[in-house]
Amino acid sequence: MGEHKPVLLKETIEGLAIEAGDVVVDCTVGLGGHSVEICRQFGNKIVLIGLDADEYAVKQAGAKLQNCNAAVFTANFRDLKKVLDELKVKKINRVIFDLGLSSWQIEGSGRGFSFRRDEPLLMTFSSQNQGLTAHDAVNDWKEENLEIVIRGFGEERYARSIAKKIVEARKIRPIETTGQLVEIIRFAVPNAYRYGRVHFATKTFQALRIAINEELKSLELGLEQAFEKLASRGRIAVISFHSLEDRIVKKFFAGLARGKKAWLINKKPVMASEAELVLNPRSRSAKLRILEKI
Ligand SMILES: C[S@@+](CC[C@H](N)C(=O)[O-])C[C@H]1O[C@@H](n2cnc3c(N)ncnc32)[C@H](O)[C@@H]1O
Known part of the structure; x- marks a missing residue:
């Protein structure tokens, strides 16, 4: 399995300015990249709560964080408030x-995330x-809805043609695998796009x-609940990987700053250094934004 290299690790931990006695919540604990380093640096001086929607990740992270003051749960961060309330x-x-x-x-994971x-x-x-x-989605949704989703969430300019080809293909036989879907997309896009820098x-x-x-x-929902539960002078760090996510974070943070409820630790998002880009190409699109509650 591919090793996951945590992105913007140093920048995130420094930017959070963790102090002894803090309750730190990692809403996307994954295989523990950020949390394990936080535990290494702060040990039992802090309490760490980790969440992930993926059961396997929770199991792995839980094992790695055994020697820290940490508890890891399978949960979606959209339910953050409920999780924290249950933990009192x-x-x-x-x-x-x-x-x-x-x-x-x-x-x-075998769950069809990769077109390869x-x-x-x-x-x-x-x-x-x-x-x-x-x-x-690909077998049941109406063509118009597929087009809206592919354009809206993928910013894909060939959304119409891809949605049309999906609907044509499923009339012949159900679309069962990622391999089938990739072939449908291949036939829906122009030749030049098939051989572009970004996989079609x-x-x-x-x-x-x-x-x-x-x-x-x-x-x-996760951001709203995190801010609601955040103590005064508490900080939220968000690493996003595409413009739709970043837009939401930017707008949420800017609204709080305008309302004098928080201030932005960095005016511009922090991006990966040249050194990190070489070691971890996945960091190329990462943007880190940090806010502090007033
Ligand atoms: C980029 S990975 C986190 C990696 C982790 N920071 C590390 O360095 O190992 C994102 C993780 O967030 C989880 N995730 C994504 N959306 C989620 C959500 N709404 N609620 C809970 N977990 C989520 C994914 O399952 C994945 O494990």
């Missing part, structure tokens, strides 16, 4: 959102998911994943 945690001091997927989920593999069309963060899957299926896959997991709605 009234206030939190530092919060991390490192959005999107871990490398292992793309490469090794032939896997069942799930695209769900949770392996126990009983709800909507990418299979439902990237945006459609991104769009379906965002829609299936309601990622943008979850982000809005």
